[in-house]
Amino acid sequence: MSNDLLACPKCKTGLSAEFFNTPDLTPCPGCRAPAYVEVFPALFQTPAPAPSGAAILTGSESSCFYHPQKKAVVPCESCGRFLCALCDVEMKGQHLCPACLSAGKKKGKLKHLQDQRVLYDSIAVAMAAYPLLLWPFTLVMAPMALYIAIRHWNAPSSLIPRSKVRFLVAIILASLELLAWAAGIIAIMTR
């Protein structure tokens, strides 16, 4: 391990302090590829000690729900339980207890904790469009695409704002496929 705090993304050679925050690109000592490094104060800061929660000194002080011997500092904004400094999780100005945080993440209520979302609109479009390559499959896939589009119309989609146009395309395409099937069946039966 060298004393270099950063490494070249290409060759992993350590980049010394002369590279930091210079306006121009400087050749990496390892691969000679021009590199640009921008560092911020966090690189040199010592991490602050984690809060452990103060012990209760007098009988009139409220105690933490999870640690009865620790002093409560804030109530959970979701369930109202008293929390010590150790149990208090601050997120976007909200104070939550670990249980509510976990439940919020599981139920998808906390947008800032979500690390994945299913794109039902893309699924619906794919289910309506891909089977056109092997058209007999449309008989099964078109109703499924319709079901997904209608069932998940109001489900949270991507975190990046996007319109409902994919759902609409899926519904129109699947409906047309079903209409074509109906027309075909009627034509065969009336022949």
Add this chain to the structure above:
Amino acid sequence: MTDETKPLRKLPGRRRQIFGLVSALGTRLYLEDDHLLYVANERFTESYKRFYFRDIQALVFCRTNAGLIFNFVLGGLAGGCAVLDLLANWGAVGLAILGPLAFFFLLLLLVNVLKGPTCRCQLKTAVHTEELPSLNRVRAARKAFALLRPEIAAAQGQLTAMEAQAAAQQRTLNPATRGAPQPFFHRPPPPVKHEQGRFHAGVCYLLLMDSLMTGLDIFYDNVWLTLSMTLLNLALLGAMVVALVRQHDSDLGKGIRSFMWGVLGYQCLMLVLGFVFTIYLIVEFKLKGDNQWEMLRLWSMQSALESPLLLWALTLSSATSLAFGLSGLALLRAHRQQGKAPPVAAPTETP
């Protein structure tokens, strides 16, 4: 538990993978009020990573040659289509097929050139280093950094070059700061091995031979000469691969290294042109592609003295091989003389 929805700001740069099945199909970066949001689209799902401004320690990017290589490939493909169209007398049909193809490759080349040089970008926090694939162009990375800088500065302050260097120096000198972010774990520099450059010399001599034989090929149409040239080119490719492997982590100068990569590029171009010429022969003489001997015979029958384009191509190839061979030998000579120079005597301690 409520979440306020605030508008996201798109950062420049995007990476798209049309046929990405395992990895993300596309990645993009967005700015939120207190963090950077990394969005990876995986066709039917989206994954998110958040980098809070207060936690970002450094942003690094390094220029890569990917764009340049892509330019060469696209240029070669467009040139190949144009040469094939010139060589083959397919008339309107050939032009209708090869013209749009060449135009398509040229368009891609133009887009790639306009996008500017490529780079590899990373973001470092106290606990990990994250690759940012969407910032794969220097221009996009610079623009994104410019947008990120004030946000990060608002969260944790800003450092000038001098301040950053002083802080790094202090961190190195002061053992009390050992609890601070740990230095980056990186691969120790590999030991440099001495390389005589025998295979490099071999490549140079083979190039000189190639130059001579190509020159002869202009005047003599002989199947054995064509066969010898094919074998020579195979030997050249083999020697080049070995030379490129041996020059890795060696004391060979940058000039010789670049020279070897240049020869590789030249040989690849020759291979592409040869391939195009073979297709032309197959189509023109309605030949079956699996009859190698017939193909070789046809190759040798093409008289350079009767075709100005072939004459021009062979002369240029001969001259380029000669230039490469001689310049490579000169570079190697300089390297060997440098190696023979007496080492500088270590200063002796005077009493």
